Amino acid sequence: MVKSPQSAPATLPRFRAVPFLTPPTITTAVLTERQRRELMRIGTKVHLTPRTIAYREGSAADNAFIVLDGVVKGYRDMPSGRRTVFAFLFSRDLFGLAERGRYLNSTQAVTQSTLLRLPMRDLAAALKQDGDLQFEFLTKITHELRESQRRAMLITRRDAPGRLAMFLMLMAERVAIGVRPAHVVPLPMSRSDIAAYLGLSLESVSRSAAVLEHRMLVKFEGRHAVRLINPEGLAKLAAAV
Amino acid sequence: MVKSPQSAPATLPRFRAVPFLTPPTITTAVLTERQRRELMRIGTKVHLTPRTIAYREGSAADNAFIVLDGVVKGYRDMPSGRRTVFAFLFSRDLFGLAERGRYLNSTQAVTQSTLLRLPMRDLAAALKQDGDLQFEFLTKITHELRESQRRAMLITRRDAPGRLAMFLMLMAERVAIGVRPAHVVPLPMSRSDIAAYLGLSLESVSRSAAVLEHRMLVKFEGRHAVRLINPEGLAKLAAAV
């Protein structure tokens, strides 16, 4: 069986990131073998069952985390009881960098997950010493800033079907890095999580899904997968803004 | 005349950021004198008149920037002609870290501004060599990620007056760092910029401003300032979500 980069063993941490320098200048492979071992030395593996909370908003931010395997969501409960999901964190994502020593939002496992827990003090010390390693972190955080802006773009849209279309495109391109677009895209999270991510009501997500199906763009298969029937049409709708 | 940190001369760069480590661990002053001089050595000052574009979306991202003085906006034009403002960048803000050597959005001076232009290659080299300096950048980018998430929270709100209230609170706390809440808050940007930032129509912003005034929460003074009449009430409305 051929080992693809997608399914690399979750033993050593990696980053999912696009560097900001142009190709000819890239001297990084988004974590070298040595750097990954260094991170493993600093951190400890943590296994999370679905719905387990990694940390809560407001608690002491002693650790940063790297997702080795699985899906985690970062969210925040609003005073009104509404919940907002800021990000779905997948394998090779970094999270847990907080403000003034306190986490600003909570994180919960969506699926069975494995995390690498990195004590902030040790991590900070290691980063300051190893400029190249730290540069990878800088690249990664910048990448996450851009992803956050993409979500902001998504939320800016007013029409629910358009938002859902953009979301599906995001999920699709995540599983199809470099490969031809996957035609069946897994959706590990619940409808309610999707709604909280899209800033819509649960019902609107459901209706939008029906709209997309009626337009013959996609076909939802069970609760946790979509088949892309007409990827071009979906992309066109997603890009409309 | 006493020189406050707020009005420090725009000769040396600074960062506006909240560190992620807890106070006892903070060994940084958000750029030491030496680091600031190092950045000045790498970069060059650029003066921008209002409406001048620092760079355009899609162009080669050869430089990062630090705002020394003035206000700059980061925006993106959607296919539909709609414009989204992602961030207002103030003194001590960092911007221009791009993806794969291309800027993802455009930046334009809102007011007369002074920037420090930092060639990416030199900057990257300097950061890799000076772990402490790079840690400041990491802190700063993390700070901007949080600010991006705050905007996302803002956009998630459905009611226009609430969004505007949150925006005014943001602007107010920016000018009142450590000081008692300022009662007159400058709004350098146009209504249309505010609308693009809030994800609302221009008219909705105008109407929301009227609502806030009728509720005796604020009083708009001219086009570029607000007086906070009832800061607690405004904060309460802003926090409602």
Added chain:
DNA sequence: CGGGTCTTTGATACTCTTCAACACCCGTGG
């Protein structure tokens, strides 16, 4: 003082939210 830009105000249509009831799926227990 005048032109042009920016902003405010008004009326209508449209979409999403909300509340409510129903259908579905899955694990559990009989």
Added chain:
DNA sequence: CCACGGGTGTTGAAGAGTATCAAAGACCCG
């Protein structure tokens, strides 16, 4: 193996709020 129950997801109807189109008003600069 089948029935049951709770969480999850879907569908329906009414109401709230903003976007849009249109026009008048305020402000700024030359």
